[in-house]
Amino acid sequence: MTFKIVEQDNIYESILDVKENQGFSLLLDITCVDNLYRKSKAPSRFELIYILRHREFKETLNIKVYVKDEAKGVKSITELFKSASWAEREVYDQYGIHFKGHPLLKRILNHEEFVGHPLRKDYGIRDAHYCTKTQDMMDELKPVLDKKNLDMHEDDLMVVNLGPSHPATHGTIRTLCALDGEKIVGSVSEIGYLHRGFEKSCENHTYNQIIPYTDRLNYCSALMNNIAFSKTIEDMLGITLPDRGIFIRTILAELSRAIDHLVCLAAGLLDMGGQTNYWYFFNPRNDAYDFLSKLTGARLTNSFMRVGGMTHDLYDGWQDDLEDVLKKIDYGITESKKMIEHNRIFNDRLQDISPVSAKDAISYGWTGPNLRASGVAYDLRFAKPYDFYDSFDFDMVVGSIGDTYDRMMVRIEEINQSMRIIRQAVKELPNGDINVDDKSIILPPKECVYGSIEGMMNQFMLTIDGVKVPAGEYYGAYEAANGELGFYVVSDGSGTPYKVKVRPPSFYHMAAYPEIIQDYQVADAILTLGSLNIIAGEMDR
Amino acid sequence: MDLSNTSLLDDAVITTKLDAVVNWGREASLWPFVFGTACCAIEFMATAASRYDISRFGAEVLRFSPRHADLLVVAGTVSHKQAPILKQIYDQMPEPKWVVAMGACASTGGFYDNYTTLQGIDEIVPVDVYIAGCPPRPEALIDAVLDIQRQLKREDNFSVKHTDYKGKLDDV
Numbered sequence: 106m107t108f109k110i111v112e113q114d115n116i117y118e119s120i121l122d123v124k125e126n127q128g129f130s131l132l133l134d135i136t137c138v139d140n141l142y143r144k145s146k147a148p149s150r151f152e153l154i155y156i157l158r159h160r161e162f163k164e165t166l167n168i169k170v171y172v173k174d175e176a177k178g179v180k181s182i183t184e185l186f187k188s189a190s191w192a193e194r195e196v197y198d199q200y201g202i203h204f205k206g207h208p209l210l211k212r213i214l215n216h217e218e219f220v221g222h223p224l225r226k227d228y229g230i231r232d233a234h235y236c237t238k239t240q241d242m243m244d245e246l247k248p249v250l251d252k253k254n255l256d257m258h259e260d261d262l263m264v265v266n267l268g269p270s271h272p273a274t275h276g277t278i279r280t281l282c283a284l285d286g287e288k289i290v291g292s293v294s295e296i297g298y299l300h301r302g303f304e305k306s307c308e309n310h311t312y313n314q315i316i317p318y319t320d321r322l323n324y325c326s327a328l329m330n331n332i333a334f335s336k337t338i339e340d341m342l343g344i345t346l347p348d349r350g351i352f353i354r355t356i357l358a359e360l361s362r363a364i365d366h367l368v369c370l371a372a373g374l375l376d377m378g379g380q381t382n383y384w385y386f387f388n389p390r391n392d393a394y395d396f397l398s399k400l401t402g403a404r405l406t407n408s409f410m411r412v413g414g415m416t417h418d419l420y421d422g423w424q425d426d427l428e429d430v431l432k433k434i435d436y437g438i439t440e441s442k443k444m445i446e447h448n449r450i451f452n453d454r455l456q457d458i459s460p461v462s463a464k465d466a467i468s469y470g471w472t473g474p475n476l477r478a479s480g481v482a483y484d485l486r487f488a489k490p491y492d493f494y495d496s497f498d499f500d501m502v503v504g505s506i507g508d509t510y511d512r513m514m515v516r517i518e519e520i521n522q523s524m525r526i527i528r529q530a531v532k533e534l535p536n537g538d539i540n541v542d543d544k545s546i547i548l549p550p551k552e553c554v555y556g557s558i559e560g561m562m563n564q565f566m567l568t569i570d571g572v573k574v575p576a577g578e579y580y581g582a583y584e585a586a587n588g589e590l591g592f593y594v595v596s597d598g599s600g601t602p603y604k605v606k607v608r609p610p611s612f613y614h615m616a617a618y619p620e621i622i623q624d625y626q627v628a629d630a631i632l633t634l635g636s637l638n639i640i641a642g643e644m645d646r
Numbered sequence: 647m648d649l650s651n652t653s654l655l656d657d658a659v660i661t662t663k664l665d666a667v668v669n670w671g672r673e674a675s676l677w678p679f680v681f682g683t684a685c686c687a688i689e690f691m692a693t694a695a696s697r698y699d700i701s702r703f704g705a706e707v708l709r710f711s712p713r714h715a716d717l718l719v720v721a722g723t724v725s726h727k728q729a730p731i732l733k734q735i736y737d738q739m740p741e742p743k744w745v746v747a748m749g750a751c752a753s754t755g756g757f758y759d760n761y762t763t764l765q766g767i768d769e770i771v772p773v774d775v776y777i778a779g780c781p782p783r784p785e786a787l788i789d790a791v792l793d794i795q796r797q798l799k800r801e802d803n804f805s806v807k808h809t810d811y812k813g814k815l816d817d818v
Binding site: 387 | 682683684685687688689692695697710723725726727728729730751758759760761762763781783814815
């Protein structure tokens with residue numbers, strides 16, 4: 106991974122230049138590395154990493170800034186990218202780097218009573234602080250209203266909390282809305298209620314121990330996170346799985362995409378009052394669970410992948426089980442579509458609600474089905490095909506105006522496309538090994554462990570020390586169900602990562618949410634949230 | 647009326663204890679409030695869907711207002727940021743009420759032993775049933791509902807439980 110090194114004082118101008126003149130229009134992520142305990146000496150304790158993608162979606166640009174004075178910080182780039190606002194707040198919260206000119210630099214994942222910056226290396230992993238009260242958020246809402254020349258009292262506005270414990274926020278998201286009648290005139294969101302320290306935990310576990318944590322990022326498609334993480338580490342190691350392993354991963358990833366979209370649509374339509382659709386969408390998901398628990402032993406959090414392969418091969422008779430699941434998914438979609446496609450209520454409630462233009466969607470840092478719904482043909486499986494995606498015959502699903510309707514319909518069609526890929530992959534599944542043949546990466550077979558001293562030592566060392574990943578930095582991107590799921594990993598050569606940063610698609614979708622629901626009604630905002638498919642696990646990590 | 651002479655009334659009257667009648671009624675009409683935060687909430691959805699169908703045990707009337715509910719199912723990780731909200735919801739529920747800690751995170755913090763995660767909701771609210779698993783299967787959740795039903799059968803109707811409980815966020 107190569108970096109363009111930029112001086113602390115020039116970051117704004119440099120990013121402006123690459124955006125305007127070189128076409129890097131999508132800011133993927135901003136993160137920081139604390140070099141306090143790093144073996145290789147760096148010029149400063151903190152370094153900021155900006156990851157940008159070209160508007161053709163093929164090239165990635167990585168910019169590194171050595172921050173010599175974290176209190177002085179760097180100039181904020183919120184004027185250039187809408188996605189930068191929350192990303193910078195997160196870096197401030199976790200590392201304590203200041204961003205000059207940020208409109209409201211405050212904590213985002215941790216609570217207001219928190220002391221210190223948890224991802225700094227000298228911060229103890231268990232140093233917790235109790236939170237006794239919630240913030241009132243008016244410091245964020247007031248500027249939103251001021252911008253529109255509105256006043257709480259003069260304009261007789263009412264403030265309503267949607268969440269954090271509200272059925273329509275799916276658990277853990279809080280949106281504070283200022284209402285004029287039923288119309289939302291100003292709103293702000295608060296996240297971090299499901300912040301559970303994924304990134305700090307990663308720094309204390311070996312690579313394979315992290316895989317169960319990745320399950321719980323986007324728990325609606327756990328296998329996909331396993332695969333994305335394993336693949337990133339494999340890329341760092343410079344290894345490729347045998348063809349059969351890749352095919353199995355593709356099958357499981359696409360099945361995960363399908364069931365992820367199923368739960369999004371089921372919940373979204375349930376919020377709308379369409380309970381029958383919930384049964385049609387959720388029941389095939391239950392059938393997919395049966396297949397997955399037969400294969401992996403777990404319904405939801407599978408932890409099936411390992412760095413360099415997976416735990417075991419498919420079982421006898423899996424084809425019939427999988428085909429049965431696909432048929433049921435197909436049936437569920439067909440039946441549900443019959444109910445909604447020409448349904449006046451469905452169409453009227455979803456069409457032209459919270460449309461997001463292609464330009465805005467890119468500025469917000471959107472990826473995945475939400476971005477495609479806005480008419481941007483960006484899918485990593487097409488833009489930068491990995492595994493064998495270029496050899497499958499399937500279509501990219503693209504919407505037109507990016508309203509709630511498009512976002513839901515894109516997902517329905519993507520399920521069909523995923524099933525197409527699965528059926529092709531099953532047909533062409535090669536024989537052979539599933540794991541790489543390397544004793545320093547994959548655990549030896551059990552008969553070796555119990556039958557020979559070398560095998561036993563091999564198993565012991567690999568379990569205790571972990572897979573040794575060469576020192577370096579790498580950003581691995583994967584087209585997950587919600588969009589581009591990236592892992593930025595820093596290794597110092599040991600079996601434990603020095604740093605792992607997830608680029609969570611939902612985080613950036615959520616950042617846009619309070620803006621896109623303005624001028625629509627409360628009932629519309631509920632459906633918009635459903636259509637964005639915010640998964641708190643990966644958003645808050 | 648002299649109840650000792652029941653033969654006059656034949657089958658028209660049954661004598662029993664008030665506790666037994668009320669608990670019999672409560673048993674199959676638990677109204678859960680699902681405090682769903684994470685992965686466990688998805689398994690709760692599966693439990694409510696038609697395959698596992700929690701309504702077979704009378705607990706399908708999901709209420710998202712704590713004032714309508716008597717069974718608090720905490721499904722998922724509770725972070726320190728979330729803790730005061732959980733406490734407030736628990737306090738808003740009228741007695742009698744029961745709490746289920748669903749899954750490893752709600753019970754103990756699970757494998758999130760770190761700066762942000764509450765190490766078990768019993769630091770904040772009293773818990774009646776813990777469910778193991780990460781996430782637990784729907785059968786385990788149904789078992790917890792049955793366990794609550796068994797517990798409530800033995801309870802006095804008009805007594806308040808857990809009077810000696812003191813949580814970390816009480817009186818702050």
